[in-house]
Amino acid sequence: MSEQHFASGPSCCEPDLDHHLEAFLSGLTQAGYAENTRRGKARRIVPFIQWTHTSGIRLCEVDDLDACIDAFLASPGRRLYKHRSALQAFLAYLREAKVLPPRPMERSTADALRHSYLEHLQSQQGLSAHSIAAYAVSVRGFIEAMHLPEEAADLDARAIQRYLLTLSPEHAVATVKVYAAGLRSFLRFCLLKGLISRDLSTALPCIGRCQPKPMPPILSDEDIERVLATVDRSSLRGCREFAVLQLLARLGLRASEVLALRLEDVHWEQGELLVRGKGAQFDRLPLLQDVGEAIVQYLRVARGHSDSRQLFLSRQAPRIGLQDPSTVSAIAHRALERAGLLPRGRVGAHIFRYSLATRMLRHGASLSEIAEVLRHRCIATTQGYANVDLERLRDVAQAWPGKQEVVQ
Structure with missing residues (x-):
């Protein structure tokens, strides 16, 4: 098939595709892909490059690269799915490297x-x-x-x-x-x-809530230790999970805040952690010893090399920063399930934040102190987090004159 079936753009200097293929495969290595995966992609891309040469097709002049891939895959002996995914990844790399023009965007x-x-x-x-x-x-x-x-x-x-x-x-x-x-x-x-x-x-009307928001179950100090004890810290996965759970349980971070942590946010000499909170708010929290040791273990054993500056990376290639807070909530969910503490209903990372507030309250901390740790701008928000249970009310309630019992 000749180039006129695809090309209509101006003439250009055809890139050295063999050279760019080497750079593409090198990038896969840095992203953490296994050697057999890289070889598999190379086996599918090399015939495509050879086909463009023998067909006289200059990719930089091709307007419809998808049609070009279709024409190549029409040849006998092509495993369509694996060839297509490898070729699309290679062409996406060429666009990102500005070797090929960007894909035209057609928006409604x-x-x-x-x-x-x-x-x-x-x-x-x-x-x-x-x-x-x-x-x-x-x-x-x-x-x-x-x-x-x-x-x-x-x-x-x-x-x-x-x-x-x-x-x-x-x-x-x-x-x-x-x-x-x-x-x-x-x-x-x-x-x-x-x-x-x-x-x-x-x-748009204001949306009210007919009933107060139910509080989630609260994890005690013993429950937290029980959850942490379920993590296999000898595995790469366990190192990451343990560091994440320490941040949730000890500092009460939100899932999105754990996700946003970067390598430079851990200030080792000052013993501080920079937290990127809601509304572009930056706060500094003390880097507790348990938290710091868990992060060090993760960095030394499990994180590995990556160009990403995010603290926590995906376990599988490409080794990039975690992309969705639901990943952090899934870590919390699995740990609670292993510990036999998984309550009914939808439970995620926030249960640790609620629990930290309530445990601090039970240990004598004031609402203002809890608000400072949780980084709430309004004390009313903290009141919703502090689950004051009936047992604590019995301890602090004053007896009504002439009555012997306060709470039945």
Whole structure:
């Protein structure tokens, strides 16, 4: 097959694909891929490079590289899935290295509006990646349901309220509150960009909670030690899990905060840990001995080499920083299950944060001291974390005059 089947761009200097293949395979080595994986990819990419040479195809002039791959795979003896995945990874590397032009992006007007809004959240409001992801989910369905931006002129308060009502039966109250917050933000963005002529963010009602939020089960000091004892610290996986659990249990970090830790955030000489909290908030916490020893063990034994500056890496190639807070929650979930302490319902890393607050309270710490450790800006937030149980109320309650019993 000749190059005219794919090429329509201007003439260019064809890159040395053999040289770039070596660099690509070297990158796989640095990312932690096994030798047999690298050899397998090379076995599938080399015939493609040879095929482009014999067919007279210059990749830098090809507009539709997917069609080029299809033509190559049409040859007999190609294992389609493994060949395609290897070739797509190699071409993605060439684009990232700017050897090939970037893939053309074809966005619908709805996608362009959503992308513009998410960029605004990052560049103008400085929201964290976790918050942006939550808002992205909130607005995706709304944009589709309201046929935006084409029908933005028809948007009114009643339509917005109807949309929110359709979500309420399908989601928990807390989820609906997140959706409402995201929609308020998006509607203010639409006003800023001139898509709507008046502020419709006020059309969204405040979402109340009919019942107080139930507190999760609390882990005692003995429970924490029991959870930590279940970790196999002699394994690579166990070293990482133990360090993560120490950060959750001893310092009460959020899952997203564990995920965001970088190598330079551990200040060994000062004995401090820099924590990147909510709302671009930076705090310094004492690096407790147990926590520091667990991190040292992980760095020495299990982390390995990587170009990533994140503290915690994926165990399998590519060896990059952990990408989702759910990974941290999964570590907590498995440890609780091994210890026989897994409560009913959805349980993640936050149970350690709640437990730390309650244990501190039972050991005599004030709410202001707990708020400082948990880095709460409002003391009311800390009150929700501190689970004051009935036994503690019996200890501190004053007897009513003339009565012998305080709490029945």
